[in-house]
Amino acid sequence: MIALASQVSTKTFDYILIHGAQTSGLTVAARLSEDPSVSVLVIEAGPANLDDPDLRKLTPAAFGTHFGKPQYDWAFQTIPQEFCKGRTVPFNRGKGLGGSSAINFFQYHRPAKSDIDSFGELGNDGWNWDLLEQYYSKSERFIQPLEKTDTMSYDLAHHGTKGPLAVAYPSAESNFEAPFQQALKNVGINLVKEPFSGDTNGTWVTPVTIDPEHRVRSYSANKYYQPNASRENLTVVVSAHVTKIGTELDPNGSATAVEVVFKSEDALYTVKVGKEVILSAGAIMSPQILELSGIGDKPVLEAAGIETRVHLPGVGNNVQEHIFANVTCELLPEVASNFLNFDVLGDPREYLRQQELYKTSGKGVFATCPASIAFVPLASISPASEALQKSVFESINAAVSSQQISPGLRKQYLLQLEHLKEKQPSCEFILSPRYMPGPKPPLPGQQYVTVSGLINHPFSRGSIHIASSDPLVPPSIDPKYFEHSYDLLQFVEQIKFCRKVLEQEPLRKFLTGTELLPGPEVQTDEQIADYIRDAFSTTWHTVGSCSMLPLADGGVVDKTLKVHKTTNIRVVDISVVPLHIGAHMQATAYAIGEIAADIIKGKVLKV
Ligand SMILES: Cc1cc2nc3c(=O)[nH]c(=O)nc-3n(C[C@H](O)[C@H](O)[C@H](O)COP(=O)(O)OP(=O)(O)OC[C@H]3O[C@@H](n4cnc5c(N)ncnc54)[C@H](O)[C@@H]3O)c2cc1C
Secondary structure (H helix, E strand, C coil): ECCCCHHCCCCCEEEEEEECCCCCHHHHHCCCCCCCCCCCCEECCCCCCCCCCHHHHCCCCHHHCCCCCCCCEEEEEEEEEECCEEEEEEEEEECCCCHHCCCCCCECCCCCCCHHHHHHHCCCCCCCHHHHHHHHHHHEEEECCCCCCCCCCHHHCCCCCCCCEEEEECCCCCHHHHHHHHHHHHHHCCCCCCCHHCEEEEECCCCCCCECCCCCCCCHHHHHHHCCCCCCEEECCCCEEEEEEEEEEEECCCCCEEEEEECCCCCEEEEEEEEEEEEEEEEHHHHHHHHHHHHHHHHHHHCCCCCCCCCCCCCCCCEECEEEEEEEEEEEEHHHHHHCCHHHHHCCCHHHHHHHHHHHCCCCCCCCCCCCCEECCHCCCCCCCCHHHHHHHHHHHHHHCCCCCCHHHHHHHHHHHHHHHHCCCCCCEEECCCCCCCCCCCCCCEEEEEEEEEEECCCCCCCECCCCCCCCCEEECCCCCCCCCCHHHHHHHHHHHHHHCCCCCCCCCHHHEEEEECCCCCCCCHCCCCHHHCEEECCCCCCCCECCCHHHHHHCCCCEEEEECCCEEEEHHHHHCCCCCCCCCHHHHHHHHHHHHHHHHCCCCCC
């Protein structure tokens, strides 16, 4: 049930999930409250937004329409980025029950096996593909398409069919899927048989988190919370901003959470901790809450005027992010009616017509979703890959030998280099039947096709730290984009490859031959790099700010997700991912939530 702040104030709950309303958090809350003998409290800063028509209408056709609205989005910004001409980059994050799963762009899939095995190789015994595979399946309810098209490739053996989260192919194709796959095939990129098996090298159409049976977003609030909302032992407080975890220190300096303080309207409330605090505030706010509670790097805490309870230097560091930039071309007007293209929605009358079409028949633009993707190693797309990789090997090996980098980062870089050598996929591409926001506006009435390039395994490392002791002041977000030059060099190769794909038949015959973005004036590598610096966007996949790593390697949580030097505080969200993965994050966020619940129940990863 949803309770008022005053109804929970001063009460004791076994498990208190801070911002537990988010993707991983609600997963844990639902699983822990399966046991009627334990009490679970979820505290969420945003509103409930349940059955909100504006949220329900967030079909792919309305991507981003919630941005900047305080009931849905935190609308963070990075600090000016040193290696991107001082740009600040918008950093949207979901607010309210469901967190970012309530506003994300639906793509749902798993990373490569090597990405997940890295977690264990970095010192987290037991975290590997075999473990994650079970939990990806536990959360998933894959609904087979009524009609299987040639662009779909799946094997039920690698899908969960009984989990809470409805996952399915978009109910309509845009008709660009097959031409995109053929264009990729022409340049040596093949269809992956079953991308959910841990082999993601190639192209496929990805399933999405849209429930085809009810034509609604499938997310943690309606799939994990609402079916269990009547449980007496599961209480949710919304519009409650956690300001601090109160701790007691034992003689060894180890902290035990005893209370959680939150602000609702203008009053402060306190709840008491029976067993554990589970921090699921996401990659931006989990480190902020730890630091506000005096758990973090002493100099950072001192600068913000916070007393250090536990000196834990890793908090807020090792931040890694996926970013993307686009190549956008004009669609030939005479073939436009053969495709479902989001650009038609710029005409208000057509918008209403498409909305009605979707409501009455589940068809049209609102029924489709950009879901054509590819994951490949640089070696498959660029003749420069060997030279680039040689230079990154040399620069990182030099940094490693001269001990310019920390022992923890050294281990991560060595793994990244090994993955490059093994030709694991690190370059992603997405086809979107639409204009994507960029430095040049679209021409009125013109429809476009965009191929985006995304870098998945950056070498740059950023940070997210408190900028003030005031919990309502957003943290300082500094992803340090392109601090490591390899990230930009790889990105340039990816943009060139986007162009190459758009020049392949049968895609090319549907285009006018005019490129809007970056545009014909952008030709040399330096010009492309400049375009990227001006135009890239975050993919909202931040990880690493509470990395699961040994303490000596800059870790924040151990393999049971417990914060080092604490007895009963865990972090359960994607901030624990220690080395970035080649996938969109939500499937992994749900799997981490599922694993955390079983760790707490003593079923897995026992110490
Ligand atoms: C716009 C967008 C598009 C995306 N598209 C995709 C996609 O297509 N596919 C995919 O797999 N992934 C996608 N993602 C990423 C994915 O949704 C997230 O990685 C995943 O939901 C986990 O997010 P998180 O860990 O950052 O936490 P979140 O889910 O963002 O949760 C954080 C929660 O903490 C709450 N909170 C924060 N601060 C406070 C505070 N001070 N007090 C109380 N509560 C607080 C928030 O309100 C929120 O509920 C997208 C994300 C965004 C933002």
